Amino acid sequence: MKYLLLACAVGLATGANAQETSRAAGLEHWTRVYEVLSNPRCANCHVGADNRPMWSGPNYRVARVHGMNINAGDSRKGDEHIPCMTCHGSENGALPHAPPGADAEWRLAPVEFEWFGKTAREVCEQMRDPTRNGGRSAADLADHVSHDAFVGWGWAPGLGRAPAPFSQSEHEQDILGWGAAGMPCPD
Numbered sequence: 001m002k003y004l005l006l007a008c009a010v011g012l013a014t015g016a017n018a019q020e021t022s023r024a025a026g027l028e029h030w031t032r033v034y035e036v037l038s039n040p041r042c043a044n045c046h047v048g049a050d051n052r053p054m055w056s057g058p059n060y061r062v063a064r065v066h067g068m069n070i071n072a073g074d075s076r077k078g079d080e081h082i083p084c085m086t087c088h089g090s091e092n093g094a095l096p097h098a099p100p101g102a103d104a105e106w107r108l109a110p111v112e113f114e115w116f117g118k119t120a121r122e123v124c125e126q127m128r129d130p131t132r133n134g135g136r137s138a139a140d141l142a143d144h145v146s147h148d149a150f151v152g153w154g155w156a157p158g159l160g161r162a163p164a165p166f167s168q169s170e171h172e173q174d175i176l177g178w179g180a181a182g183m184p185c186p187d
C-alpha cells in the first residue's frame with residue numbers, strides 16, 4: 001500500500017513536471033512568435049480602429065504614422081480616401097523609400113488582429129481566443145503564415161527595410177510548437 005501511494009505520488013509529480021516543461025517550452029515558442037508579430041514589418045499593418053498604417057525603418061528612429069495623411073478607412077484598403085493600390089503594387093519599388101508591394105491587394109489586417117503597441121500577453125490572449133481569431137487553431141495560423149503574401153513580404157521587404165526576425169519557416173514551427181504546448185500565455 002505504502003509503495004502504491006508512493007508510486008502514485010511520483011506519478012503525479014512527474015505529470016505536473018511534464019506540464020510545467022511543456023508550458024515553459026510553449027512560452028519560449030511564444031516569445032519568438034511575439035518577436036515576429038511585434039516587429040514593424042508585421043505590426044505596421046496590424047493596427048487598430050483608427051485605420052492608420054505605420055512607418056518605421058532605419059530612417060525613422062521611432063515608428064510614426066504613415067506619411068501623406070493616409071487613412072485606410074473601414075474598408076482597411078483606403079477605398080474611402082486614396083486606395084492603397086494607388087501606390088502599393090505587386091512588387092517592392094526599386095528605390096529606397098519607394099512604396100513596397102506584394103502579390104496581394106495591399107491593405108491593413110482586420111482590426112481583430114490589432115497588434116501594434118500591444119504586450120506579449122495581450123497579443124497572446126487575442127491569438128488564442130476563438131472569438132477574436134476567426135475560430136482558428138494554431139495549425140490554421142501556422143498554415144496562414146507559411147504562405148500568405150504579406151507574411152512572405154515581411155522577410156523580403158525591399159531596399160532599406162530590415163526583415164522580420166528568424167525565418168518564415170521558423171516562425172511557422174514556433175506557432176506549431178506553441179500550439180502543441182496548449183497555447184500558453186505569459187502571466
Ligand code: HEC
Nearest residue numbers: 037041042045106107108109110141144145150151154164
Ligand atoms: C500589408 C499589410 C500586412 C503585413 C505587412 C502583414 N500582414 Fe498579416 N494580415 C494582413 C491582412 C490583410 C490579413 C487578413 C488576411 C485575410 O483576410 O486573408 C492578415 C492576417 C494575418 C494573420 C491572421 C491569420 C489568418 O488566418 O487570417 C496572421 C497570423 C498574420 N497576418 C501574420 C502576419 C505576420 C507574421 C506578418 C509579418 C511577417 C504580417 N502578418 C504582415 C495584412 C498584413
Ligand code: HEC
Nearest residue numbers: 044053055056071072077078082084087097098099107108
Ligand atoms: C500616395 C502613395 C501611398 C499610398 C496611397 C499608400 N502608401 Fe503606404 N507607403 C508609401 C511609401 C512611399 C512607402 C515607403 C516609405 C518609406 O520607406 O520611407 C509606404 C510604406 C508603407 C508601409 C511599410 C511600412 C514599413 O515600415 O514596413 C506600409 C505598411 C504601408 N505603406 C501601408 C499602406 C496602406 C495600408 C495604405 C492604404 C490604406 C497605404 N500604405 C497607402 C506610399 C503610399
